Amino acid sequence: MAEFHKLIARLKTALESPAPSEPHAASSNSAASMPIAPSAQRVELVSGFAREFEAVRGSFLGVLSPEEAAARIASLAREVGARLVAVGEGVTLDAAVFTHALQEGGCAVERFGKLDDGERPAALERLARCDIGIAEAHYAIASTGTFAVVGAPARPNSLTLLPPISVIVVHVERLVLDLAQALGALGPDLVSAHRLSLITGPSRTADIEKRIVLGVHGPKTLYGAIIWPRNG
Amino acid sequence: MARSPAKADFFEASRKAVADHELHRKLQSASDRHLDHVDETRAEFPPFESERDTARRIKEESIAHLDELLIELRRRLEENGCSVFFAADAEQARNYIVGVAKKNGLKRAVKGKSMTTEEIGLNRALIEAGLEVTETDLGEYIVQLRGEPPSHIITPAIHLSKEDVGALFAEKLQMPYTAEPEELTAEARKRLRSAFLGADLGITGANFAIAETGTLVVVENEGNGRMSCTLPDTYVAVVGIEKVIPKLADLSHFLEILARTATGQKLTTYTNFINGPRRAGELDGPREVHVVVLDGGRSAMLADPVMREALYCIRCGACLNVCPVYRRVGGHAYGSTYPGPIGSIVSPNLFGSAAGHLPFASTLCGACRDICPVRIDIPRMLLHIRWKESEDETRAIPWPRGAARARSGVVRFARLARHPRVARMLGRIAGAFLRPFARDGFLRRMPPPFNNWTAVRDFPVPRPRVRRDTAQEADSSGRVP
Amino acid sequence: MDEVALFPTCLAEEFFPEARDAVLVVLERLRLRVRVVRRAFCCGQPAFNEGFRAPARDLARRLVKSCEPGMPLVVPSGSCTSMIKVFYPELFADDPEMLARVQALRPWVFEFSQFLVDVLKVKYVGARFERTVAYHPSCHLLRELKIREQPRTLLSAVNGIRLVELGDRDECCGFGGLFSVKFPHISGAMLGDKLARIRASGANTVVANDCGCLMQIRGGLHRAGDAIETRHIAEVLAAR
Numbered sequence: 018m019a020e021f022h023k024l025i026a027r028l029k030t031a032l033e034s035p036a037p038s039e040p041h042a043a044s045s046n047s048a049a050s051m052p053i054a055p056s057a058q059r060v061e062l063v064s065g066f067a068r069e070f071e072a073v074r075g076s077f078l079g080v081l082s083p084e085e086a087a088a089r090i091a092s093l094a095r096e097v098g099a100r101l102v103a104v105g106e107g108v109t110l111d112a113a114v115f116t117h118a119l120q121e122g123g124c125a126v127e128r129f130g131k132l133d134d135g136e137r138p139a140a141l142e143r144l145a146r147c148d149i150g151i152a153e154a155h156y157a158i159a160s161t162g163t164f165a166v167v168g169a170p171a172r173p174n175s176l177t178l179l180p181p182i183s184v185i186v187v188h189v190e191r192l193v194l195d196l197a198q199a200l201g202a203l204g205p206d207l208v209s210a211h212r213l214s215l216i217t218g219p220s221r222t223a224d225i226e227k228r229i230v231l232g233v234h235g236p237k238t239l240y241g242a243i244i245w246p247r248n249g
Numbered sequence: 250m251a252r253s254p255a256k257a258d259f260f261e262a263s264r265k266a267v268a269d270h271e272l273h274r275k276l277q278s279a280s281d282r283h284l285d286h287v288d289e290t291r292a293e294f295p296p297f298e299s300e301r302d303t304a305r306r307i308k309e310e311s312i313a314h315l316d317e318l319l320i321e322l323r324r325r326l327e328e329n330g331c332s333v334f335f336a337a338d339a340e341q342a343r344n345y346i347v348g349v350a351k352k353n354g355l356k357r358a359v360k361g362k363s364m365t366t367e368e369i370g371l372n373r374a375l376i377e378a379g380l381e382v383t384e385t386d387l388g389e390y391i392v393q394l395r396g397e398p399p400s401h402i403i404t405p406a407i408h409l410s411k412e413d414v415g416a417l418f419a420e421k422l423q424m425p426y427t428a429e430p431e432e433l434t435a436e437a438r439k440r441l442r443s444a445f446l447g448a449d450l451g452i453t454g455a456n457f458a459i460a461e462t463g464t465l466v467v468v469e470n471e472g473n474g475r476m477s478c479t480l481p482d483t484y485v486a487v488v489g490i491e492k493v494i495p496k497l498a499d500l501s502h503f504l505e506i507l508a509r510t511a512t513g514q515k516l517t518t519y520t521n522f523i524n525g526p527r528r529a530g531e532l533d534g535p536r537e538v539h540v541v542v543l544d545g546g547r548s549a550m551l552a553d554p555v556m557r558e559a560l561y562c563i564r565c566g567a568c569l570n571v572c573p574v575y576r577r578v579g580g581h582a583y584g585s586t587y588p589g590p591i592g593s594i595v596s597p598n599l600f601g602s603a604a605g606h607l608p609f610a611s612t613l614c615g616a617c618r619d620i621c622p623v624r625i626d627i628p629r630m631l632l633h634i635r636w637k638e639s640e641d642e643t644r645a646i647p648w649p650r651g652a653a654r655a656r657s658g659v660v661r662f663a664r665l666a667r668h669p670r671v672a673r674m675l676g677r678i679a680g681a682f683l684r685p686f687a688r689d690g691f692l693r694r695m696p697p698p699f700n701n702w703t704a705v706r707d708f709p710v711p712r713p714r715v716r717r718d719t720a721q722e723a724d725s726s727g728r729v730p
Numbered sequence: 731m732d733e734v735a736l737f738p739t740c741l742a743e744e745f746f747p748e749a750r751d752a753v754l755v756v757l758e759r760l761r762l763r764v765r766v767v768r769r770a771f772c773c774g775q776p777a778f779n780e781g782f783r784a785p786a787r788d789l790a791r792r793l794v795k796s797c798e799p800g801m802p803l804v805v806p807s808g809s810c811t812s813m814i815k816v817f818y819p820e821l822f823a824d825d826p827e828m829l830a831r832v833q834a835l836r837p838w839v840f841e842f843s844q845f846l847v848d849v850l851k852v853k854y855v856g857a858r859f860e861r862t863v864a865y866h867p868s869c870h871l872l873r874e875l876k877i878r879e880q881p882r883t884l885l886s887a888v889n890g891i892r893l894v895e896l897g898d899r900d901e902c903c904g905f906g907g908l909f910s911v912k913f914p915h916i917s918g919a920m921l922g923d924k925l926a927r928i929r930a931s932g933a934n935t936v937v938a939n940d941c942g943c944l945m946q947i948r949g950g951l952h953r954a955g956d957a958i959e960t961r962h963i964a965e966v967l968a969a970r
């Protein structure tokens with residue numbers, strides 16, 4: 018494409034004007050390998066996460082075993098009168114535990130798999146009609162109360178976007194201290210191959226007189242839980 | 250160009266804005282609220298200062314290797330399945346996007362908040378091509394309903410009160426009047442949700458483009474950006490060439506400072522990573538992703554060693570909120586997509602001499618540089634633009650008479666001041682001449698060219714005095730006898 | 731060091747002679763001999779800021795040549811000090827000979843309050859000033875020279891003074907040199923808010939280190955018929 022080469026030529030000329038030309042240092046000093054927190058640190062990370070998550074108006078469900086989480090979610094669904102709940106495939110967990118609990122509680126559960134392009138609009142409409150969307154995050158960031166949610170065919174990104182109530186869980190071993198650690202843990206390969214969203218609290222706006230209103234386009238309510246299996 | 254201000258427009262527009270006390274109140278209170286949040290979040294994050302330095306360094310390096318980085322970005326984006334188009338100017342960018350819309354037979358576009366698309370005047374081009382275009386950021390939606398451009402790069406409707414929005418919604422959306430932000434937001438949600446589900450084209454800008462992974466990063470709070478890049482089948486991102494950063498690991502340094510200064514949050518609600526179209530079998534994401542990489546005057550800024558710094562801007566908008574001029578005239582008076590301090594730098598570069606007055610409309614107070622997360626030395630650049638403007642006769646921009654007089658007056662004063670003795674003598678003569686007209690040492694009214702001074706405050710009559718030989722005592726009122 | 735040079739600045743010479751005199755009083759009380767620079771009148775900032783570097787250079791050259799490195803040059807103005815210390819090197823970037831002179835002079839140039847606190851290590855000058863004072867930090871002083879605490883240190887050590895805060899994030903008063911007459915409406919709006927803050931603070935005196943700000947604020951107060959007074963910081967420190 019001619020325009021591209023013209024542009025690059027323009028930039029090269031522009032860059033010839035007096036300018037610092039230090040080596041193009043890879044500024045990454047934090048591409049750490051997956052930092053798995055030892056359990057003493059975990060407690061701190063958990064309490065830090067809970068505090069920050071609440072600070073961004075998330076509702077923290079607690080540190081729960083998968084079964085406890087499933088029961089908690091099922092009772093939540095009852096409380097809000099949910100009829101249709103979307104459940105994404107787990108990352109470390111078997112999402113069946115949530116599905117069963119919800120179905121026992123009388124909810125219809127929407128699951129996902131590979132679909133054809135033709136089925137897509139209807140699938141999106143269905144997801145938009147779900148009352149709750151449930152997803153497991155790849156990582157969570159303690160210092161900001163953030164979930165890093167990675168999309169996959171059975172765990173669509175819009176699971177945490179379209180339903181008005183969102184529940185995101187994360188395995189305790191995947192709790193990291195800060196953003197740099199999270200990006201390091203995710204790594205370039207995962208990031209370039211999947212749809213990733215960092216989610217910090219429910220959807221919000223401050224566009225009218227800088228007053229905060231929740232749920233403008235995405236979920237108005239965001240529940241979060243940390244999964245700490247009994248034997249973990 | 251998009252909305253090139255007419256000549257001398259800033260004077261007119263800013264005069265009107267200053268007279269609007271209601272506007273002033275709204276700007277002040279929203280800006281102060283913003284700055285309070287910024288102060289808080291910064292104070293509880295000790296590494297803030299060092300993150301600023303790191304982010305700045307990464308920008309310096311990225312911009313200094315822009316050519317290589319863009320080559321890499323293009324390669325990676327294409328590997329990820331995106332179509333990449335490099336647009337030399339706004340027109341090429343518009344034509345390309347309109348072409349995509351025509352080729353795919355697109356009808357309904359939803360847009361995330363994007364100043365770059367404002368800059369290239371994309372909406373009008375799409376509407377003229379027969380598309381329906383809906384701005385979906387709440388603030389953008391509001392100003393679109395009013396038929397206005399945004400007045401702030403982060404808070405587009407900062408110039409409106411909740412009552413203004415209530416009246417607007419009552420009129421345009423036929424809903425019962427309310428000034429409750431909750432209810433207004435709920436109404437917008439309802440309307441825009443169906444726009445999202447019915448759209449076939451999604452458009453956003455991007456805050457960062459990561460060369461290493463071929464990823465665009467879109468930062469937002471509402472979820473509309475996420476919708477725009479997830480739901481419609483065709484997605485277009487319009488990205489300035491300066492947005493590229495080398496590595497994924499670099500991103501955290503920017504995210505740690507961007508939200509803290511832009512909105513006083515630690516992190517925005519959503520940070521969306523976009524790499525390419527959806528893969529086979531996936532529910533999410535467009536079938537086609539087009540990345541329009543825009544020069545539009547930026548390479549000229551790159552070539553200027555002083556202006557280059559403006560390319561480090563991460564569009565956090567904080568310099569607007571802290572600017573004493575912006576806080577009084579608001580965004581529309583600037584007549585440019587980019588108002589405020591950073592706007593006064595980039596507008597003349599992007600939009601030409603029609604924005605020529607803007608670099609002069611500053612007291613050079615430096616508040617913008619202090620708050621800028623990447624420490625852009627805006628006052629210094631304003632000075633440089635002023636030099637170019639004032640010293641190059643061929644660029645001379647037309648000034649209103651009063652301002653033109655002041656400008657020639659200052660040159661005359663400088664010539665006079667080369668002769669200190671003459672200057673002092675003239676001061677004494679002027680003092681003696683003016684004293685009879687003064688009331689306790691001040692003049693209320695003066696003839697041109699000084700009438701612009703007395704338009705808003707009294708003028709003290711010169712009282713030059715020769716040096717005393719010895720120190721004298723001052724009394725406790727502070728006056729030296 | 732017992733001799734210092736004083737560059738009074740054009741505004742002080744023409745409009746604030748009492749400020750200039752007060753600087754002399756304070757310095758002489760500190761047992762310094764003061765040599766007033768008479769061969770230069772203006773640092774060149776007004777023309778420089780408007781974009782006219784050539785006439786500014788003429789004035790700058792004059793000033794630099796009237797001063798000697800090795801003798802402290804005291805300037806009772808934040809913006810004129812920053813003109814010399816920060817902007818002269820830019821002004822003479824293409825003139826190696828002048829640039830060398832400027833660089834030699836720069837470390838010897840001090841804003842008045844900076845000179846007292848940082849060089850002389852003086853905090854208490856035996857002043858008495860029984861008024862309620864709001865200190866307005868001028869922009870160049872604060873943001874170009876980063877002089878934040880020195881004036882407050884000096885003021886808080888004045889007998890009988892009551893200091894109050896303006897609480898407006900140290901916002902500009904709207905003077906800005908030629909800005910004040912090219913954009914009088916914006917300058918006036920900024921001034922109006924500054925005056926409102928001053929009144930709300932309960933101060934009966936406004937103190938600043940810059941005659942530009944003082945001229946703007948004093949002119950505004952006088953226009954409003956307000957009894958609140960304005961003082962250069964040196965006047966407060968000279969008061970007994």
Ligand code: SF4
Nearest residue numbers: 562563565566568621
């Ligand atoms: S110049 Fe700095 S403060 Fe202003 S918008 Fe850009 S990054 Fe933010």
